[in-house]
Amino acid sequence: MIFIFKTNVDSIAKVKKVAPKLNKLFPNSKWNFDLEDCDNILRFESKEDIMEKVIFLLKVIGFECEAL
Known part of the structure; x- marks a missing residue:
């Protein structure tokens, strides 16, 4: 399944903060x-339904995240 999220992760530095936790x-x-997208899109490909977990994780570490 492919999941798409709108985030406020808008720089490489922020991606580097999130990456170890996602991995x-x-x-x-x-x-x-x-x-480069105005919504700072996070695309996720997973065999499991991880939508709520991703949103929760990003919010816990201080970012905004919502499913599109």
Whole structure:
């Protein structure tokens, strides 16, 4: 499944803050940020329904995140 999120992760420095946590919690998933998009899109490819977990994780570490 592919999940798409709107975030406020708008720089490489912020991606570097988020990346280790995403990799640790979702080791079998593929993800990437589109920092050129006005919504700073996070695309997630996972076999599991991880929508709520991703939103919760980003909010816990101080970022905004909502499903699109």
